[in-house]
Amino acid sequence: MLYVCSIALILLNAVWLVLVFFGLPGNWLIVISTCLFAWWRWDNGIFSTYTLLAITILAVLGELVEFFASAGGAKRAGAGWRGSIGAIAGAVTGAIVGTFVLPVPVLGTLLGACVGAGLGAWGLELAGGRKLQDSVRSGIGAGVGEFLGITTKFILGGLIWLTVAIAAFWP
Numbered sequence: 001m002l003y004v005c006s007i008a009l010i011l012l013n014a015v016w017l018v019l020v021f022f023g024l025p026g027n028w029l030i031v032i033s034t035c036l037f038a039w040w041r042w043d044n045g046i047f048s049t050y051t052l053l054a055i056t057i058l059a060v061l062g063e064l065v066e067f068f069a070s071a072g073g074a075k076r077a078g079a080g081w082r083g084s085i086g087a088i089a090g091a092v093t094g095a096i097v098g099t100f101v102l103p104v105p106v107l108g109t110l111l112g113a114c115v116g117a118g119l120g121a122w123g124l125e126l127a128g129g130r131k132l133q134d135s136v137r138s139g140i141g142a143g144v145g146e147f148l149g150i151t152t153k154f155i156l157g158g159l160i161w162l163t164v165a166i167a168a169f170w171p
Contacts, residue, residue: 002044006168009037010161017161020154021106023095023113027059027157034164051167055160062156066149070117073145074125079138082128083121087142090120110150118143 012033019026034055038047070091071084079087091113098112122139126132 002041002046003169005037005041006046009033010165010168013161013164017154017157020157021110021150023099023109027062027153027160030157030160030164031055031059047164047167051163055163058156058160058163062153062160065156066153069149069152070113070121070142070146073117073148074121074138074142076145077137077141078134079121079125079141080128080130082124083130083135083138083142086120086122086124087117087138087145088120090123090142091117091146094119110147113150114143114146117146 013030016026016029016033019029031052034047035052038052067088070087074083074087094116095109095113097116098108098110100108102108102111118139120139121142122135125135125138130138
C-alpha cells in the first residue's frame with residue numbers, strides 16, 4: 001500500500017510540475033504535497049528531513065531566479081533601474097494578461113510574461129529619456145531573461161520532482 005501511495009504522490013507531483021508553465025506555483029505544490037505525505041507517513045521514514053529541506057531550497061531558488069531573471073536580462077542589455085523594475089512588473093502583468101488573451105495552454109502565459117517583461121523594460125526606459133534603440137535592446141533583454149527564468153524554474157522543478165521520485169523508493 002505504501003508503494004501505491006508513493007506512486008500516486010509522484011504522479012500528482014508531475015501534474016504540479018506542469019503548472020509551472022501556467023505561471024502557477026507548481027514547485028511549491030510539489031513541496032507541500034511531499035511534506036504532507038512525509039508527515040502522514042513519518043513512521044515509514046520515506047523522506048528524510050534533509051530531502052524535504054533540499055526540495056524547499058530548490059523551490060526558493062526557482063522563485064528567485066524567475067523573479068529576477070527579467071530584470072537581469074534587461075540590466076545585461078544596458079537597462080537602468082527603471083528598466084529592471086519595468087521588466088519585473090511587466091512580466092507579472094504580462095503573464096496574467098497572456099493567460100486570458102492567448103487561451104492556448106502554457107503558451108499564453110509564457111508569451112505574456114516574456115512580452116510583458118520586454119514591454120515593461122522598454123516603456124520605462126523610453127520614459128526615462130533613453131534612446132529608442134537602447135530601450136528596445138533593454139526590452140528584448142528583459143524578454144529573453146524572463147524566458148530563461150521560467151525555463152530555469154521548470155528545470156529546478158524537474159529536479160525537485162526527480163529528487164522526490166528517487167527518495168520515495170530509495171532505501
